[in-house]
Amino acid sequence: xxxxxxxxxxxxxxxxxxxxxxxxxxxxxxxxxxxxxxxxxxxxxxxxxxxxxxxxxxxxxxxxxxxxxxxxxxx
Numbered sequence: 595x596x597x598x599x600x601x602x603x604x605x606x607x608x609x610x611x612x613x614x615x616x617x618x619x620x621x622x623x624x625x626x627x628x629x630x631x632x633x634x635x636x637x638x639x640x641x642x643x644x645x646x647x648x649x650x651x652x653x654x655x656x657x658x659x660x661x662x663x664x665x666x667x668x669x
Contacts, residue, residue: 613648613651615636615646615648615651617636617638617644617646617653618640619636619637619638619639619640619642619644620638620639620640621638621639621663622636622637622638622639623637623638623639623663623664623665623666624636624637624664624665624666624667625637626666626667626668626669627648628669631648632647632648632649633645633646633647633648633654633669634646634648635667635669637664637665637666637667638663638664639663639664640663641658641659641660641661641662641663641664642656642657642658642660642664643656643657643660643664643667644656644657645657
């Protein structure tokens with residue numbers, strides 16, 4: 595007995611802008627979300643990392659003191 599092949603759907607990306615964070619970091623080099631999407635880090639050319647609540651748009655913590663531009667982060 596043969597079963598039909600399941601039809602795979604292409605993943606859909608968001609098509610409208612929901613929110614903009616004004617991070618004031620110069621050029622933002624990367625944005626990284628945690629696993630459940632409740633926090634995000636922005637990496638900037640101003641040598642800082644900023645931790646955000648992306649749902650409320652609030653800045654939670656700013657990390658500075660890096661010697662060069664912050665190009666990426668992992669959490």
